[in-house]
Amino acid sequence: MHVGIIGAGISGLYTGLLLRREGHTVTIFEAADRVGGRIYTHRFTSQAKSDDIYFEAGAMRIPRSSLHSKVFDFIRYLNTHGSAENRIELIPYVLDHDNNRSFFRGEKGLLQDPRWAAKAGLPATYRNKTAQQLLGSVVIPWLTLLRQNFDDGFEKLLQFDEYSFRTYLRSVVGWPHEVIEFVELFCSQTNQYDLSFTEIIMQNLDFDTKDWATVRDGMSRMTQCAASLVGFKSIRLNSRVDRIAYLNDGRVELSAQGLHGLHGLHQTHTEAFDAVVIATPPAAIHSIVDRPIWSFMKEQAIRGAHYEPLYKIGLHFRTRFWERTDKSPCFGGQSTTDLRFRWIVYPSNDMGSNGSGVLLLYSWMSDAAKWSGLPQAERIKICLHDLSKYYADDAEIDVYEQYIEAFDIMWTAESCGGDAMFLPGQFSRFFEVAKKREGQIFFVGEHLSNHHTWSQDPKTPRHAKAIKLK
């Protein structure tokens, strides 16, 4: 069979490889001029060639847990079948480092610092606890259930799916508002507890992993290697699919628009396929100009499946000063702050090396959305301002003097709209219908996994089998 795949993110590429292994031929249409989608290693080029400086503008870490085993299997597969030069080497990703310091209302301290609750003025019953202890008292029983038997545990979670995590904390656990705000500020990002109870428990499950990995030289090596195994001849870059139509003979026709050739001429490419796999987020399906209309609930899922904005800025500095300071040098990990960028992520790659380095500032949800109204120069100005506040206690560090350049990405501006983070009830009403095939059209992607915001489960094997059995 000849299968058309829309999207060359990890889901589309993974699907392409599986289908090729089953003996099908594939053509992958990718709207952008690169493969990888939300896996995107940005390389700064202004420095000496020897100084290969990059940061992860998209996915950056993989939990070493059985729940994410598919990514590790995938990497093993790529290393077995790919060329030596594309070999993917995993290195440890440091999630927490002992010296990471939080920053709250102008003061620095460990995340586990018991003073924070008093500083926030929490009622006496909650005052001697850290945010992590408070959160743990609610989520650990759920994590234990999921670890004992994931499918049973997930079914039980769905009993509270109509609740937001905030409603659960208010009405089932009985916390006052300020306690919820305090825990959300230290353990999450602004307004995240308005997402579904299910989403937040799943997120805690993934983050409750001790060992983590990342890819030496950048996560994009994974999608580059996958693309070269699929074969670049089978991938049409700069090809945005804008029309999907069922043909009378049961096949599916795709049309894609793009700029091609030496002179960048605008071209339309139309081709019929025995089956089509849509490997894009729902917002991208929604914006295909002309496509079939499916069932009412499928359309509601495409319209409604909730995505949250994510914002990342990589600041390129002359030295890795965060590793060199006498005051709490940080080798990896991240600092939670109440500053506008919210999290400082210290890179796990090239730790201890000389030369320049990149600090990553990372916001989610409402904290990320707020950057979108500002021009890039203002965003950089605010980030440097707040970072210099963070380092104000260290006379040796002058972030302005260290600064070289920045690259930032607002994932809402991309066609995907950020990462899937479902609202209350959306797992119950959208999850199954969104996955359902529509004739010879199949759906894969991050939002169809119950581990949203991760690359772990592109949900393809079942689909590949279905295509084969047709």
Ligand SMILES: Cc1cc2nc3c(=O)[nH]c(=O)nc-3n(C[C@H](O)[C@H](O)[C@H](O)COP(=O)(O)OP(=O)(O)OC[C@H]3O[C@@H](n4cnc5c(N)ncnc54)[C@H](O)[C@@H]3O)c2cc1C
């Ligand atoms: C900031 C950020 C941080 C993240 N951190 C992590 C992490 O640390 N670890 C982790 O495991 N995961 C992380 N994730 C999640 C992970 O990146 C995603 O789950 C995964 O990459 C999604 O892959 P996908 O193939 O399903 O979708 P995508 O990567 O979004 O791929 C979809 C592709 O479809 C293309 N497309 C869209 N419309 C069309 C069209 N009409 N025609 C043709 N092509 C089209 C897009 O250009 C894109 O390339 C992060 C995501 C973000 C945004």
